Amino acid sequence: MFPLQLSRTNQSRIALVRAVLMPVLVTVIIAAIHRTSGGAIIVNAPRDITHQVIVQMIQTAEDGGTNPATAFDNELRFANIESRIDDIWAQAGVDVRILPALSVWQDSFALHGTSSPRDVSDFAEIFARASLAGVLNPDPYVLNMILVDTVPGAFPVGTNTVDGLSFYGRNGMVIAIGENLPLFQAGRDGIAHVVAHEIGHNLGLTHPFGGAVGLSNLMSPNGATEQLTDAQIDAIFGTEARNDDIASIPFGGTGFLRPITTVPEPTSNAAFLWTMCAACLANRRFRRIKS
Numbered sequence: 001m002f003p004l005q006l007s008r009t010n011q012s013r014i015a016l017v018r019a020v021l022m023p024v025l026v027t028v029i030i031a032a033i034h035r036t037s038g039g040a041i042i043v044n045a046p047r048d049i050t051h052q053v054i055v056q057m058i059q060t061a062e063d064g065g066t067n068p069a070t071a072f073d074n075e076l077r078f079a080n081i082e083s084r085i086d087d088i089w090a091q092a093g094v095d096v097r098i099l100p101a102l103s104v105w106q107d108s109f110a111l112h113g114t115s116s117p118r119d120v121s122d123f124a125e126i127f128a129r130a131s132l133a134g135v136l137n138p139d140p141y142v143l144n145m146i147l148v149d150t151v152p153g154a155f156p157v158g159t160n161t162v163d164g165l166s167f168y169g170r171n172g173m174v175i176a177i178g179e180n181l182p183l184f185q186a187g188r189d190g191i192a193h194v195v196a197h198e199i200g201h202n203l204g205l206t207h208p209f210g211g212a213v214g215l216s217n218l219m220s221p222n223g224a225t226e227q228l229t230d231a232q233i234d235a236i237f238g239t240e241a242r243n244d245d246i247a248s249i250p251f252g253g254t255g256f257l258r259p260i261t262t263v264p265e266p267t268s269n270a271a272f273l274w275t276m277c278a279a280c281l282a283n284r285r286f287r288r289i290k291s
């Protein structure tokens, strides 16, 4: 498919860095951060939206509540970043919904750890502490996105840098956003790129092409564009995206992609009744998901 270039903005203000690729415990981290060009969102043509991924934002701060990690700033900028993530995942027919943080999680260790660069094993520790603190979304099919100042395996985030880390097939990502980035479009696009990349890992995608960096693919470390191949899109809906080995999914599950049921417009009384029925089904499905 031909790439669609959705915008071209400031190419120079953003530096998205640091690929983290190293073994930890029983899992190989396939994660990280990407893209030095910044600015444009370049994707393939959108597909009909058939599925949704829900992401829970969790914002950390120091013990006592000071120095909260940079989030998406105000509602307008939040909506803008979410829309850019939607632009990226629309090429797979996937809508991404981000739930705002309900409160600030006061945990200095989660915010920045105790070493620099931060120990990569802190990833598991952050999620263990989050679980104990009860700040993770209770729905195992919601992806948890913990905002920090320093991503495990990296140095503290720069003001114009965004870092991300996740594990293949697990529920969760850790993101560190430079404080300037929410303030300008290229910066918000950089945030969208990294969050979209980490969502890809959570849907089961690895770094393609042997992990080569800077390629025109969302999942390439430091990828030059946000494009996904047809094979990658097939993979997230196929068995490759599922990981039923519970031992390797300590903080969630699989099935992050939820089918979206569309309700047709009523054109007659009969159609209206049918619509009511469809609404009941949708409602039931909603309750099941929430349980």
Ligand SMILES: [Zn+2]
Pocket (backbone or CB within 6 Å): 030, 031, 032, 033, 197, 201, 207, 219, 221
């Ligand atoms: Zn990655």
